[in-house]
Amino acid sequence: MTELYQRELLQSQIEIQNHTLQQIAQELHDNIGQLLTVAVMRLNTLEDEVQELESQRSVQQTRELLRTVISDVRALSKTLDYDTVQRFGLLPSLTLELERIQHTGRIQAQLITSGETYSLGDQAETVLLRMAQESINNVLKHASASNLTVSVLYKPDCFVLTIADDGKGFNVGEATARTLDQAGAGLNNLHRRTRLLGGACRVDSNFGEGTRIEIQLPRNQMI
Incomplete structure (x- = not known):
């Protein structure tokens, strides 16, 4: 392919x-x-x-x-709503998502931003938001975490999105080895979509030490 x-x-x-x-x-x-x-x-x-x-x-x-x-x-x-991302951009959409989660009282959620903001384009920002939402949903469903931190870093040459929690963690190798038709194959989708955006995705997790997902895209990505 x-x-x-x-x-x-x-x-x-x-x-x-x-x-x-x-x-x-x-x-x-x-x-x-x-x-x-x-x-x-x-x-x-x-x-x-x-x-x-x-x-x-x-x-x-x-x-x-x-x-x-x-x-x-x-x-x-x-x-x-895609129009929300298109109209307001990635940061306000992430802010709204984390405020909604924080409001439930299930977990402490915060958004940290660094650097001078710029647009990555509507499609790329929509994909990034959906990946963030999927990752956050996995934290809520599986991690048993108390704290969730989403970090957004705008560098001159690249953009970095990080989703980190202090939950129970998991075996990254085992999760990555699952096929697309198996439950819990979301990591493969994260890696695949990040590659198609021209970037790289790294997942670090250990049992009892939480999980950290880092998605890095070049500023002038191609989608």
Whole structure:
């Protein structure tokens, strides 16, 4: 399979993924968000109808929980929407993603930026965001981590994205050896997409020592 063919295939995958995620984002924002808002309105009415103090408190707590869910759904719909990345760029999209995760209270998440920012192009930044989201999702699902740090470094000649956690770690060699049809083959996808962007991906992890993923791209990447 030639590199040109692989690049064309990646671009096709990006277009399909963006279209699918945009539909999901629209569904979350328009339909799910609207239904949750209606539920809050009904709870407002119910609060006026119940007399017991304990019942009123329960209604209030449920209403606040739903408002939190509404906020999270709106934030999620934005990070899934390709137009958000295209309009605001990679950094604001990563910021929104980490704020959403931080808001859940499951893990301490922070974004560290260094250097003078520049654009890598809409397609490359979209691919980078999806890779970051996939890596972050793996941290949340598997790492049992307390802290997550995403670092973005803008060098004059290259761009470096790092996702690091203090979780339980894993065997990198074993994970890399998995075929694409096996569960947990995401590392191969990270390496493949990074190569097609003209860059390099390094994954360091040991049991009990957390995981560090570093994606480095030349500033003038080719996609």
